[in-house]
Amino acid sequence: MNETINKYKEDLEFFDDVMDKYEYIIDLGKKSPLLDEKDKNETNKIKGCQSSVWFVAHKEKDKLFFDTYSDTVIVRGLAFILAQIYSNHSPKEIQSFNREELKILNLDEIISPVRLNGFTSMLNAIYAHAKKEI
């Protein structure tokens, strides 16, 4: 997970201008895979986000994988970053990973305090799912 975090940290730090950072996140959002319409349901919807965000997890062998979607492209990009960081890891690895490590991404520079709640809700959903799978 640290490796993926560092990759995104380097990518984001490459841009001095905040608009360029956003362009990068928007680009990720546009490229992120689409969710099936049937998965965009109330069960998969993350509570606490102002925009609609859906979150689907599946297990392959002993690893968890996450797919996300949002109706806003910026949130879609941010959710994609989170999904990439936590995907392809076992539930135990996710559970033991300290979410404080994400702080080096400086996402609070990019996300408003209100949206930060939504981001925390997404993280909570990932950790809750990992706990359920252990």
Added chain:
Amino acid sequence: MNINTLKNDFPFFKNNKLVYLDSGATAQKPQIVLDSMNEFHKSYCANIHRSAHGLGNKATQEYENARQTVSKFLNAKTKDEIVFTSGATQGINLVAYAYVKEHFKHVIISGLEHHSNIIPWQIIDKSLHVIDFKKDLHVDLEHFESLLKSYPNSFVSLVETSNTFGITHPIKEMIQLARKYGSKVLVDAAQSSVHSAIDVQDLDADFLVLSAHKLYGPTGIGALYIKKDLHEKCKAFQGGGGAIKEVTYEKTVYMPIPYMYEAGTQHIAGAIGFASALEYIRNIGFNLIQKHEQELIAYTNEKLLHVKNLIRYTDTKNATGNISFNIKGIHHYDLGVLLDKQGVQIRVGHHCVQPTMKSLGIKGTVRISFGLYNTKEDIDKFFYALERSIKMLED
């Protein structure tokens, strides 16, 4: 007076280069308002209506002068018709609890109401009836009359100007119609009062609510107008110091309105700042303010014609104070974020009118709202930032 130099009256704009197009949420404050509040805290800070000392008398006098200023601003018959509240929302809640709860079964509202003119009626468990709006979002007066016929002697509570779509209801005509069927009427003038003069006697409103912070005044203070004829029918809302004549363990004898509704230490500095803001508006005059705003709206409207994939919800040419729109295929939240990063402050979202949004089948809009300090240069910067944002977001 040159309207284009009024920006200099507002210290906010001296400290940054932001383009502020969110006055519908709250307006910036002129120096004169800040000075008047500061002066209270610096020179005569004391409690009102209860002190024997000179400072207390001075504070009481200024507070009551502020009430007189609000009264004049609304052309009320007497200053006793003006209650200071924390804002328009508290004003509506007060009327719901202190008057409507006991006297009415049915409440009629328009289809463009802010949540603050919906929830209070649900809290007191009234039957709520919503007037339809037409395709262009203007009120359907025939439907209004049919509701009045079906529910005579009901309470009618109407926003004068929509906080989201800039539509101004024909409020005088609607009050006259309501009168024919024995209804009492509350007018929510939170958005309209900063754009045109209000005359409660001419309107024949029973209640009217204002928020100072949308009138270039401080937050946390507003006013509720209650027509004198109805004072005896209004019961106590919340008890406390300053609101009573006599208290025993058996009962309380209340002061008359407005004091009955001003229990506890009031936002004295706020009331003083509120009055300064109204004086500031009065000195400029609504003729000049309206001329300036109409120019800004016409200029914005012309520029909107060139925005590709624009979705409008009403005739923006005749908007009052604000314009709402969407861009096809782009989420309003994404636009709000990118505009903010380019130094342009607008509001995106449901604007506290979720039922209206639901009727339109949308989750929110981009709203730009104007203040007297805005200039055509602000509008140009907004459109430059909008175009850049759209380019980044479109597929």
